[in-house]
Amino acid sequence: MTSKRCRLAVLASGRGSNFRAIAQSCQREDFPAEIACLITDNATSGAIAGAEALSIPVSIVDAGKRRGRLADGVEEGIADICETASVDFILLAGFMRILSGPMLDRFAGRIINIHPSLLPSFPGLHAQRQALEFGARIAGCTVHFVDASVDGGPIILQAAVPVFDDDDVESLRERILGEEHRVVSRAVELLATGRLRIEGRRVLGDDDIH
Ligand code: GRF
Numbered sequence: 001m002t003s004k005r006c007r008l009a010v011l012a013s014g015r016g017s018n019f020r021a022i023a024q025s026c027q028r029e030d031f032p033a034e035i036a037c038l039i040t041d042n043a044t045s046g047a048i049a050g051a052e053a054l055s056i057p058v059s060i061v062d063a064g065k066r067r068g069r070l071a072d073g074v075e076e077g078i079a080d081i082c083e084t085a086s087v088d089f090i091l092l093a094g095f096m097r098i099l100s101g102p103m104l105d106r107f108a109g110r111i112i113n114i115h116p117s118l119l120p121s122f123p124g125l126h127a128q129r130q131a132l133e134f135g136a137r138i139a140g141c142t143v144h145f146v147d148a149s150v151d152g153g154p155i156i157l158q159a160a161v162p163v164f165d166d167d168d169v170e171s172l173r174e175r176i177l178g179e180e181h182r183v184v185s186r187a188v189e190l191l192a193t194g195r196l197r198i199e200g201r202r203v204l205g206d207d208d209i210h
Contacts, residue, residue: 006192007036009087011078011095016047018093018114021181022188023050031185032192036085039078041070041097057085063097068125075102082107089191092146093184104148109198111146112191114184116176118142118158123151128172131163139163139172141180143187145198154203156196157183157210 008026012019019038025031038051041063051058059081064071070078079102082090090103092113103111117127119142122134131139140160145153159179163172190196195205203209 005031006033006088007086008033008188008192009037009039009082009085009090010035010047010093011039011090012045012047012093013040013042013096014045014047014094016045016050016094017177018180018184019047020050022091022093022185023054023056025185025188027054031189033089033188036087037081039081041095047093068096068098070097070099075099079103079106089188091184091188098150099146100148104146109145112143112156112187113146113151113153114180114187115142115144115151116173116180118160119144119151119155126169128169128176132167132169132172137163139176141176141183143183145203154198154201156187156190156203159183 010019010022023035026034035056037057037059038047039059039061040047041061043060048058061074061077063074088110090107090111092111115127117131118140122130128139138160140158142158143156145156147153159182161175161179190205190209195209196203
């Protein structure tokens, strides 16, 4: 590929399977994005080893003790890291802290998140458990733009999976993750090639964006 690749910052807190999935896609010569940096609030995140193996710069931020929130000043610091790395887009791949201000201001319309439910059903924590406890027959995942709401921004892509009678949280999580890994790469590809536009709540593409 001769044209310039988009630069992506990935923010992750957990096992890092979505990080590895997008990193693998970025290894493809024809993929329109590269990972410029990994930012994590968890020094034991599985994403770190994946990044180091690919010589992707890693920043570990001390996000403070408030669950789900960033301590004062940390979000500015994350935005500074992204700017210094000249990133075009930001992917939240299991980042367990809410972005509330500086990132949304400085990267408006350029931050996307992957969530393990078919939004608007089951936003927030423990989406798989919520789906099981509600008795949903279909579960899935959603990639959406990030705004000031929790898991409420305009939807880019979704994928569905069945819920089986003998599912538990772990089996459902694994089935959904299989789809997450596929749609997260597809969403980055669409974003990086400028094929998405937001009209109100709807995200429209030049062609079939599924
Ligand atoms: C995924 O289920 C993602 O949808 C959610 O957090 C989980 C992260 O998993 N936001 P991993 O760390 O990418 O394996």
